[in-house]
Amino acid sequence: MKAAILTAYGNEPEVAEIDRPFLPDDSVMVKVHAAAINPIDWIIMAGHLAEMLPYQLPWIVGYDASGVVVEVGADTVGFSIGDEVFARADGMQAGTMAEFSAIKASDLALKPGNISHAEAAGVPLAGLTAWQSLFDKGDLRAGQRVVIHAGSGGVGSLAIQFAKHAGAWVATTASARNKDLVEGLGADQFIDYSSERFEDVLEPCDLVFDMLGGDTLARSFDVVKPGGTIVSIKGDAPDGLAAARNVAFHSHFMQPSSEQLTEIAALIGEGTVRPLLDSTFALEDVAAAYDHARSGRATGKVAVSLTES
Numbered sequence: 001m002k003a004a005i006l007t008a009y010g011n012e013p014e015v016a017e018i019d020r021p022f023l024p025d026d027s028v029m030v031k032v033h034a035a036a037i038n039p040i041d042w043i044i045m046a047g048h049l050a051e052m053l054p055y056q057l058p059w060i061v062g063y064d065a066s067g068v069v070v071e072v073g074a075d076t077v078g079f080s081i082g083d084e085v086f087a088r089a090d091g092m093q094a095g096t097m098a099e100f101s102a103i104k105a106s107d108l109a110l111k112p113g114n115i116s117h118a119e120a121a122g123v124p125l126a127g128l129t130a131w132q133s134l135f136d137k138g139d140l141r142a143g144q145r146v147v148i149h150a151g152s153g154g155v156g157s158l159a160i161q162f163a164k165h166a167g168a169w170v171a172t173t174a175s176a177r178n179k180d181l182v183e184g185l186g187a188d189q190f191i192d193y194s195s196e197r198f199e200d201v202l203e204p205c206d207l208v209f210d211m212l213g214g215d216t217l218a219r220s221f222d223v224v225k226p227g228g229t230i231v232s233i234k235g236d237a238p239d240g241l242a243a244a245r246n247v248a249f250h251s252h253f254m255q256p257s258s259e260q261l262t263e264i265a266a267l268i269g270e271g272t273v274r275p276l277l278d279s280t281f282a283l284e285d286v287a288a289a290y291d292h293a294r295s296g297r298a299t300g301k302v303a304v305s306l307t308e309s
Ligand SMILES: NC(=O)c1ccc[n+]([C@@H]2O[C@H](COP(=O)([O-])OP(=O)(O)OC[C@H]3O[C@@H](n4cnc5c(N)ncnc54)[C@H](OP(=O)(O)O)[C@@H]3O)[C@@H](O)[C@H]2O)c1
Pocket: 038, 039, 040, 125, 126, 129, 149, 150, 151, 152, 153, 154, 155, 156, 173, 174, 175, 176, 178, 193, 211, 212, 216, 232, 233, 234, 252, 253, 254, 293, 296, 298, 299, 300, 301
């Protein structure tokens, strides 16, 4: 089968012909129609997580997939051949940017029927990250005020919609070119991060969802009420700041979840949430796809099609 593989840290992914993966009993074989790019891919490709995630090279790149079940593992229930599914694949060697991917049933959900495979591929990692950060860690409830940084990105664009669906009031930071976009997703207050300091224009909030880390995370303590919460998916807070401000701080790394992905799929299926797809590249153009995703010019997800090559 064809796959995008990383042969050495520091390299770009390249297309190669490799064997189909082995199918474990707890997994299904998915004929992948589309995979999506996430920032963690290029962090891994650069070798920055080699100690934390010691992948064997060559590694099939990609965590997200949308496709069709073509084989079901012996101990797997709940999925049948022909089902359209999507997932954030777990497991050390689980790569999704390949014609076939063996994915644990516990990571899979049925794909919503009203979106394409390319749109669906961009949902699992970003969507589960947003869901877990807002609700599991942030305990966001109706009537609360939440600040979502980077609302125009893959994670932020879904987070805005989840928070609005939960009945929260939402402020978001993004660049001026994406004002209409984030307001269209439901944001109540837009802040252009390049011309305004969010702490100068925001009233105190119950929750901040941070995905920038560094200075943005440190300044976020100025907009949270005492007793409020900050969840960051990009780093740790400066020492002592959370205690000094009486703020709960959580650093979160997302986990795959079939149950939560099924809840997200239901919101998409009923039209409450719509995923934001920037563009779709053919597998042969995988290096260009990564260049585009990394450039900061993409608005929403960049997908790679495994059926157009
Ligand atoms: N811990 C985890 O489990 C986890 C999971 C997923 C992602 N992440 C991390 O979360 C981050 C976001 O991921 P993503 O997939 O959403 O990335 P993305 O789709 O590339 O989006 C990044 C967004 O950041 C915005 N941005 C850049 N500088 C900003 C600033 N100073 N203030 C506010 N927004 C700014 C850009 O908005 P404009 O285009 O409007 O300028 C862009 O939309 C990445 O660093 C990723 O590594 C962590």
